[in-house]
Amino acid sequence: MAALVCLAVLGPLGAVLWRADGPIRLGASDWSAIRFTLLQAALSALGSVVLAIPVARALARRTFRGRQALVTLMGAPFLLPVIVAVLGLLAIFGRAGWLNGALGWIGAGDVQIYGLQGVVLAHVFLNLPLAVRLLLQDWLSIPSERIRLAHALGFSHADMRRHFEWPLLRATLPGAALLIFLICTTSFAVALILGGGPAATTVELAIYQAFRFDFDLGRAALLGIVQVAICVCAGLMAFGVTRRRDIGAGLDRAPMAWPGDTRGSRWGDTIAITGAALFLLLPLLAVVMQGLPAVSGLPGLVWAAAARSIVLALASAALAVSLAVPMAIFMVRLRRPALVEGVAFLTIAVSPMVIGTGLFVLIFPVADPVALALPVTGLVNALISLPFLLRALVPAVQQAEATQGRLADALGLRGLQRLRHALLPRLSRPLGFGVGLAAAFSMGDLGVIALFSTPGQGTLPLEMYRLMGSYRTDDAQGAAVLLMGLTLALFWAFDRGGRLNADA
Amino acid sequence: MLTLEDLSLSQDGFDLSLTADIARGDRVALLGASGSGKSTLLSLIAGFLSPDRGRILCDGRDMTHAPVAARPMSILFQDSNLFPHLSVFDNVALGLRPDLRLSAQDRVRVDDCLSRVDLHGFGDRRPSALSGGQQARVALARMLLRDRPIALLDEPFAALDPGLKTEMLARMRELCDERGLTLVMACHDLRDAERLCDRLWLLEDGKLVVDAAMSDALDKPPDLLRPWM
Numbered sequence: 001m002a003a004l005v006c007l008a009v010l011g012p013l014g015a016v017l018w019r020a021d022g023p024i025r026l027g028a029s030d031w032s033a034i035r036f037t038l039l040q041a042a043l044s045a046l047g048s049v050v051l052a053i054p055v056a057r058a059l060a061r062r063t064f065r066g067r068q069a070l071v072t073l074m075g076a077p078f079l080l081p082v083i084v085a086v087l088g089l090l091a092i093f094g095r096a097g098w099l100n101g102a103l104g105w106i107g108a109g110d111v112q113i114y115g116l117q118g119v120v121l122a123h124v125f126l127n128l129p130l131a132v133r134l135l136l137q138d139w140l141s142i143p144s145e146r147i148r149l150a151h152a153l154g155f156s157h158a159d160m161r162r163h164f165e166w167p168l169l170r171a172t173l174p175g176a177a178l179l180i181f182l183i184c185t186t187s188f189a190v191a192l193i194l195g196g197g198p199a200a201t202t203v204e205l206a207i208y209q210a211f212r213f214d215f216d217l218g219r220a221a222l223l224g225i226v227q228v229a230i231c232v233c234a235g236l237m238a239f240g241v242t243r244r245r246d247i248g249a250g251l252d253r254a255p256m257a258w259p260g261d262t263r264g265s266r267w268g269d270t271i272a273i274t275g276a277a278l279f280l281l282l283p284l285l286a287v288v289m290q291g292l293p294a295v296s297g298l299p300g301l302v303w304a305a306a307a308r309s310i311v312l313a314l315a316s317a318a319l320a321v322s323l324a325v326p327m328a329i330f331m332v333r334l335r336r337p338a339l340v341e342g343v344a345f346l347t348i349a350v351s352p353m354v355i356g357t358g359l360f361v362l363i364f365p366v367a368d369p370v371a372l373a374l375p376v377t378g379l380v381n382a383l384i385s386l387p388f389l390l391r392a393l394v395p396a397v398q399q400a401e402a403t404q405g406r407l408a409d410a411l412g413l414r415g416l417q418r419l420r421h422a423l424l425p426r427l428s429r430p431l432g433f434g435v436g437l438a439a440a441f442s443m444g445d446l447g448v449i450a451l452f453s454t455p456g457q458g459t460l461p462l463e464m465y466r467l468m469g470s471y472r473t474d475d476a477q478g479a480a481v482l483l484m485g486l487t488l489a490l491f492w493a494f495d496r497g498g499r500l501n502a503d504a
Numbered sequence: 505m506l507t508l509e510d511l512s513l514s515q516d517g518f519d520l521s522l523t524a525d526i527a528r529g530d531r532v533a534l535l536g537a538s539g540s541g542k543s544t545l546l547s548l549i550a551g552f553l554s555p556d557r558g559r560i561l562c563d564g565r566d567m568t569h570a571p572v573a574a575r576p577m578s579i580l581f582q583d584s585n586l587f588p589h590l591s592v593f594d595n596v597a598l599g600l601r602p603d604l605r606l607s608a609q610d611r612v613r614v615d616d617c618l619s620r621v622d623l624h625g626f627g628d629r630r631p632s633a634l635s636g637g638q639q640a641r642v643a644l645a646r647m648l649l650r651d652r653p654i655a656l657l658d659e660p661f662a663a664l665d666p667g668l669k670t671e672m673l674a675r676m677r678e679l680c681d682e683r684g685l686t687l688v689m690a691c692h693d694l695r696d697a698e699r700l701c702d703r704l705w706l707l708e709d710g711k712l713v714v715d716a717a718m719s720d721a722l723d724k725p726p727d728l729l730r731p732w733m
Contacts, residue, residue, distance in 0.1 A: 148552055149585045150602075153650075154573025159602040167589045259573070 012358020018221075026222065029198055033206040034226060036195075040116060040202065041184035041234075044123030045177040051124065052131035052176075053169070055276040058269035059132070060139035061258045070273070071136070074129045074280055079437070079491055081444025082189040083461045084480045086122055087468070088283025089113065089194075091290060093121065098286065118194035119202075123187065127180045129280065134176045138168045150259050157260035164258075178238035185230050186351040189446040189461075193468070203227045204353045204447075211357055211451060221361070224354040231351060287480050294478030301456070302479050305463035306486060309443055312378050312459060313490055316442035317435045319382035324389035324434065329423070331390070332397045355380050356448035373452035377459070380448045385438035392430040392437075400426035432498010436491035443487045460486070506654060506686060511548060511558035520544050520710035523558075526703075528653075531680055531687040533697030533718070535732060536707035542690035545707065546658050549688065551575055562654070578650035580660035584639040586631040592642050593618070593627035599649040617645040621675065637668040644675065655680070657689035661696070673699045694732045698722065706732075 026034075059071060077085055092098050093113045100110050113121065142164060150160060188204040195201060201209070203223055210220040359376050363369045369376070400423050408422040424431075446461035453462055460483050467476035505527055512521040520541045526532055534542045547553040549560060551572040559568045567575050578599075586595045597604055597614045606614070618624055621641040631639055640661060647655065657676075661669045677700050680687055691697055697704060697718070704721045706714035706728055714726050725733055 145581050145583060145585050146587070148550075148572075148579075149581065151552065151572040152550065152577075152579050153598055153602050154571075155602045162603070163587055163590070163598075259571075 012355045012362060015358040015361040018361075026226070029201070030206060030219070030223060030226075032198060033201045033203050033223070034230075036116070036200060037185055037187075037202045037204075037230065040119045040123065040187070040191075040195075041181045043116075043120045044127065044184040045181040047120060047124040048127040048131040048180050049135075049173055049177045051128055051276070052135050053173075054268065054272035055128075056132045056135035056139055057165070058272040059136055060142075061261075062269050062273070063257075070277060074132060074276070076284065076488075077126050077129050077280055079440045079444075079487060080126075080284070081446070081461055081483050081487055082122075082126065083193065083446050083464055083468075084287060084444070084484045084487075085126055085283065086190060086193045087464075087476065087480045088287040089118075089122055089125060091286035092283050093118075098282075114194055115197075115200050116195075119187070119190055119200060122190045122194055123180075123184045125280065125283065126190075127183060128276065130183075131176050131180060132276070134179075135169075135172055138172050139165075142168070147258060155259045157262060157265060160258055160260050175238055178234055182231060182234040182238055185234055186227070186353075188353060188450075189465075192446075192450075193465070203230065204351055207353045207357060208451060211360070217357075217361060220357050224351075224357050227351045227354055284484075287477065287484060291477035291479075291481035294474045295481050298475060298478045298482065302460070302463050302467075302475065302482070305458050305460045306482055308374065308458075309460040309483075310486065310490075312374055312381070313439040313442040316378040316381040316385070317439040317494070319378060320385040320389055320438040321431065321435055323382065324386055324393055325419075325427070325431075327386075328390055328393035328397045329419075331394055332401055352380050352384055352445075352447045353451070355383065356451045360451065370452055370454055370457075373449060373454075373457055374459075376452060377445070377449045378442070381442035381445050382438065384445075385434075385441050388437050388441075389434040392434040393427065396427050396430040397423060429498045432494050432496070435498070436494035439494060440487045440491040443490055444483065505561075505563055506549070506688075507559075507561040507564075508549070509559045509561060511555050511560065513544065513548060513553060513555050515544070515553075518544070518710060520548075522710075522712050524705070524712060524715065526686060526688065528563075528686055529680075529684050530703055531685075531701040532689070532703045532705055533694075533701035534688060534690040534705050534707065535692070535694065535697060535729075536690075540707040541710040542707055543658060544710070546656050546688065546690055550577060550579055550656050575654075576652050577654040577656055578647045578652040580643055580647055580655065580657045582658050582660065582662065584631070584636075584643040584660075586639060586642055588631055590630075591627060592623065592629050592631065592634070595631065595642055596627075596645045596649055599646040613649060617648045620648060621645045636664055637671070640664060640668070640672055641675075644672070644679075648679065651683075653684075654686045654688070657687065657691075659690050659692065662692070669696065670699070676700055694729075704729075 059067065090097060090113065093111055094100070095110065095113075097113075103109065103111065112118075146164070150164070155163070185202075186204055187202050188208065191200065191202040191205045192208070195205065203226055207220050207223045207227065210216045210223060356376065359380070360369045363372060363376070404422040404426070408418050444461055445459070446465060449459050449462050450465070453459075455466075458466065460479065464476055464479040464483060467473075467479055505525060507526075508522055508524045510521075510523055512519070514520075518539070518541070522545065534545065536542045544553065548555055551567075551570060554569065559566055561567065562576055586592075587598070590598070593614060594604055596617055597606055597610070600606070600610055600613065615624070615627070618627055621644050623638065623641055623645065626634070626638065626642075631642065634642065643660070655676075661672045664672060673696060676687075679685065680700075687701070689697070689701060702718050704714065704716050704718050705712055708728070713728050714721070716726070721729060
């Protein structure tokens with residue numbers, strides 16, 4: 001199965017490499033796209049992690065009513081279709097948005113969202129929750145014994161920074177920043193809507209333009225290789241700088257307040273939490289408020305696109321699970337799981353647009369790629385979900401093997417019987433979560449489908465983009481609410497289903 | 505004198521209530537099954553928990569709501585509780601100055617404490633390069649440097665092998681004799697208690713059910729203590 005994934009990822013890449021063979025050179029606009037890709041990814045990563053530090057610190061050391069709900073809600077942008085997030089940001093920061101309305105009211109100048117600042121803003125919006133979660137996870141895992149010791153030794157705020165925060169940040173921050181950098185280098189939908197033009201085009205967008213507008217396969221292939229090189233470098237650096245967390249293990253007592261608390265730190269935490277909540281939740285609120293009244297009047301083609309998207313999401317999730325479960329079992333049995341993990345990493349390092357372009361090159365001589373737009377999109381979406389599914393499944397398979405493995409061995413359970421009796425009952429929860437995640441990603445994807453699709457064949461995100469492009473704002477906002485609702489509902493249904501089965 | 509006056513706490517369905525005095529220099533072993541309230545009582549005395557009712561007095565001064573670091577106590581935790589990113593020297597020095605801005609005199613004091621626990625020359629190492637017994641001695645050196653009149657021990661040597669445990673208890677006893685420390689030690693093993701302490705408290709479901717001199721308790725054990733012998 002791992003070999004199959006390798007083939008599905010490396011095959012298109014090989015096809016792209018084959019097409020790139022020839023006297024093709026990067027032009028000025030291509031270099032500009034490379035520079036912009038690196039610049040926006042660096043600024044987005046920096047912005048996300050810098051803002052995440054005070055927010056994660058505040059959430060780690062404060063307990064208040066609704067804290068858990070806020071942490072959960074802050075995860076919403078991770079699941080949210082990018083195009084919906086961008087529409088929400090436009091509602092707040094756009095020309096006719098709430099912020100410019102307020103600035104106009106007090107006589108101040110307009111804020112421009114299009115261009116580099118808009119791309120960075122959207123990426124920070126989408127990745128701040130990820131950065132907060134990565135840091136919060138580490139901060140919450142500080143053994144409470146260590147915090148008790150800090151109380152006992154009379155640590156001040158500065159001592160806490162020096163002995164607790166700095167070692168954790170040094171271990172987590174570079175990896176988190178490079179992960180976000182990596183994610184932002186493959187940005188397509190954000191750059192498509194908020195960027196564009198020679199000065200604000202990412203490499204992914206340049207591939208799309210070379211392919212879709214110029215049908216210049218050679219240039220698309222060359223840009224694809226550049227994109228892969230950027231991703232592989234960023235990915236290897238991310239793996240390289242991730243350091244072992246060096247704060248020790250504890251006895252898992254209940255978390256407790258940090259010493260050295262002052263009125264200033266309490267105010268600082270309140271501002272950080274409120275600011276982050278407003279930044280992340282106001283755009284979603286704006287989408288719902290503006291789009292809800294338009295849902296009932298949406299045209300038929302939007303509903304048809306929604307139906308196609310649901311089918312695609314379910315098929316893509318099913319394919320992702322069929323690949324991930326055997327891979328997870330294989331990774332656990334293999335003495336050197338880094339090899340299989342490397343395969344999953346490939347799916348992050350090779351961008352969706354490159355896989356899509358490669359598949360087009362492969363399919364083109366034998367069939368009409370446009371007719372296969374939906375299956376190809378489903379396949380790419382399944383491959384993109386794999387790393388997340390494996391992250392959820394591997395620990396659960398390890399746990400199941402540790403607790404039931406010997407019994408299964410003793411009973412002679414093998415193959416499907418072992419899967420059915422010893423593994424699947426224990427995988428219900430991570431499977432539900434993983435399928436939900438894969439379905440949600442596929443539901444909101446606006447990437448490969450944009451390469452192939454023709455009118456009447458699009459998914460809901462693509463239809464929404466077309467509505468935005470034709471200035472049918474009300475319909476676009478209605479479609480955004482529908483897309484957001486369907487995405488969250490799909491995730492919730494699978495995640496909930498997994499939990500129910502696990503509890504049974 | 506450490507006075508626990510009408511102390512009570514209800515937490516997650518567990519109730520602890522207790523009144524007791526500990527004279528200066530007393531060494532009290534806190535014995536009891538898991539969940540009997542030993543750690544909760546130590547947490548109340550140390551200041552990690554606040555009682556619902558009652559007072560904690562140290563030499564007549566009300567310390568019930570004093571911050572942990574302001575109490576005249578030092579604590580040995582269940583694990584040695586060392587910072588893995590700091591050297592042995594810095595881990596000990598934290599007991600003197602959390603910001604680690606040490607004068608020449610401070611450094612001499614840290615070195616002295618390391619020598620007292622036979623860790624001279626280990627100052628540059630990281631805790632991960634030490635054995636379990638050596639880590640316990642680093643924690644003891646930090647406690648020495650804190651130099652507080654009351655020592656609270658939360659099963660600090662439970663993870664050590666019997667030989668090391670005996671050695672650490674002997675070191676602790678020597679330290680108590682030398683400095684006249686008042687000591688409260690939570691433990692599971694009556695033999696450990698006997699090696700270090702001169703007074704025995706037995707806790708059951710958050711209540712103090714036996715309070716006796718160690719020698720009396722061992723000569724004529726109350727019925728409740730027999731299962732522990």
